[in-house]
Amino acid sequence: MARIIAIANQKGGVGKTTTSVNLAAALALAPKRVLLVDLDAQGNATMGSGVDKRELAGSTCDVILEEMHAVDVVVRTPEGFDLLPGNTDLTAAEIELMDEPGREQRLKRALDSLRDRYDFIIIDCPPALSLLTLNALTAADSVLVPMQCEYYALEGLSALIETIEALKAKLNPALEIEGVLRTMFDARNNLANAVSADLEKHFGDKVFTTVVPRNVRLAEAPSYGQSIVGYDRASRGAIAYLGLAVEVIRRQRERQLERQQAGTAAHDKSSASSEETSA
Numbered sequence: 572m573a574r575i576i577a578i579a580n581q582k583g584g585v586g587k588t589t590t591s592v593n594l595a596a597a598l599a600l601a602p603k604r605v606l607l608v609d610l611d612a613q614g615n616a617t618m619g620s621g622v623d624k625r626e627l628a629g630s631t632c633d634v635i636l637e638e639m640h641a642v643d644v645v646v647r648t649p650e651g652f653d654l655l656p657g658n659t660d661l662t663a664a665e666i667e668l669m670d671e672p673g674r675e676q677r678l679k680r681a682l683d684s685l686r687d688r689y690d691f692i693i694i695d696c697p698p699a700l701s702l703l704t705l706n707a708l709t710a711a712d713s714v715l716v717p718m719q720c721e722y723y724a725l726e727g728l729s730a731l732i733e734t735i736e737a738l739k740a741k742l743n744p745a746l747e748i749e750g751v752l753r754t755m756f757d758a759r760n761n762l763a764n765a766v767s768a769d770l771e772k773h774f775g776d777k778v779f780t781t782v783v784p785r786n787v788r789l790a791e792a793p794s795y796g797q798s799i800v801g802y803d804r805a806s807r808g809a810i811a812y813l814g815l816a817v818e819v820i821r822r823q824r825e826r827q828l829e830r831q832q833a834g835t836a837a838h839d840k841s842s843a844s845s846e847e848t849s850a
Contacts, residue, residue: 583698586754591695596798597816609657621796632660679710713749720766
């Protein structure tokens, strides 16, 4: 069953869409079965995946409004992962859902029907703590937070974590932080290094080892409708996102192993208790 990861940060321009598309492409190379969900009305993840957002038979909007089933909207991308495409219709969807009961659960219900088809479902969230973002966080198992190492970054991250904690209490108790990803990183910048050190101090192993550098090829790739992995696999940006995919897969394996060990321990304890009762 798929692990659902929301790529979220209410601050714009931190690399959410770049991370969503490139992580999906890198995971698909693993090879893993991957679905990318474009939940941003700008539709940049859709265009960056090689799909024209202006020529969609159906979109994430139709799924959120429950006018189409998700399986009928999913399209295959040229780079081997599936896409639930998005476009400007999502703005209207948010307005229409405003007074609907259970409006935060719409995406969760839609993705539950797809979980058995994939290993990972990646959700590209809009740059705001909006109803669409709440839908993503309600549906997700975890949140991956891309952030630039700059002055206001830690303050924005604190606000997001407060939102996650509040949402856990009301809508999604199992939601956790997948990790914090440092993006557009320039090692020559003293402030960037200082913020990076603060992140590692406060969040420990929740900070990914992978650091995504500023990279011209990474910025060029979307204009060709490609991920950086498809556009220039030898570039620094591609190497970084391939490394991120490795970390995400390793963390998932560690979680699965922990669950198996916990299940074995519980079974052994139950068996021992039964034997004592019989004796």
